[in-house]
Amino acid sequence: MNVSPSAAEADPAGLPPAEAGPAGFILRRWGVVEYARTFAAMQAFTAARSPQTPDELWLVTHPPVFTQGVAGRPEHLLAPGDIPVVPSNRGGQVTYHGPGQVVVYPLVDLRRLGIYVKEYVFRLEAAVIQTLEAVGVVGFRVESAPGIYVNLADPFQAGLPAGPRQDPFAGLGKVAQLGIKVSGHCTYHGVSLNVAMDLKPFLRINPCGYAGLATVDLATLGAPSDPEAVAERLAERLAHHLSR
Numbered sequence: 001m002n003v004s005p006s007a008a009e010a011d012p013a014g015l016p017p018a019e020a021g022p023a024g025f026i027l028r029r030w031g032v033v034e035y036a037r038t039f040a041a042m043q044a045f046t047a048a049r050s051p052q053t054p055d056e057l058w059l060v061t062h063p064p065v066f067t068q069g070v071a072g073r074p075e076h077l078l079a080p081g082d083i084p085v086v087p088s089n090r091g092g093q094v095t096y097h098g099p100g101q102v103v104v105y106p107l108v109d110l111r112r113l114g115i116y117v118k119e120y121v122f123r124l125e126a127a128v129i130q131t132l133e134a135v136g137v138v139g140f141r142v143e144s145a146p147g148i149y150v151n152l153a154d155p156f157q158a159g160l161p162a163g164p165r166q167d168p169f170a171g172l173g174k175v176a177q178l179g180i181k182v183s184g185h186c187t188y189h190g191v192s193l194n195v196a197m198d199l200k201p202f203l204r205i206n207p208c209g210y211a212g213l214a215t216v217d218l219a220t221l222g223a224p225s226d227p228e229a230v231a232e233r234l235a236e237r238l239a240h241h242l243s244r
């Protein structure tokens with residue numbers, strides 16, 4: 001349940017203007033912004049929030065950047081080249097952000113919502129799956145590999161292939177990445193969904209620490225791929241799942 005903002009909390013210094021978002025969330029549209037700037041802003045926001053601070057959703061597009069999670073190992077950076085590598089305190093390994101990718105950062109008080117981290121991740125993934133459904137794509141989870149995947153042979157009809165699989169990623173493509181941090185029961189970082197982007201930088205890394213993992217976007221799959229429309233849908237689904 002969200003809480004109405006006080007005048008002092010409505011527009012913290014350095015943040016984009018606040019607007020009324022779905023399901024009582026505050027929504028902030030950052031546009032194109034350096035990863036390091038939003039990283040610092042998320043940390044400051046989370047450190048300063050109180051039990052009365054309303055939850056927020058930040059919609060972001062980052063210039064090309066590799067981010068390395070707390071578990072990140074240098075061997076998963078194959079050839080970063082001219083793309084900067086920024087250490088992050090989110091979970092997981094290395095991933096890529098760039099234009100044409102929708103990034104949403106939910107800043108949510110889990111204690112107030114009444115859920116734990118495992119349930120939070122499940123709800124993030126559910127929001128992505130439902131966002132993909134809206135453009136006709138079947139997205140699904142892979143056990144012990146956070147994020148959302150598609151069946152490359154038939155992304156509009158088929159789910160996870162049945163039966164035992166020696167390679168859990170055979171025939172699959174990753175379309176959305178998750179990475180979160182929880183501090184004082186409050187979340188930051190979030191989810192990125194590949195919409196219509198240059199996918200070549202993913203070849204410079206082992207995405208999320210998995211060598212050879214295929215990465216796809218909606219445009220490559222042949223699905224509707226308007227980043228603004230996808231961002232609105234994803235924000236609405238996230239707010240729906242994180243407001244009760």
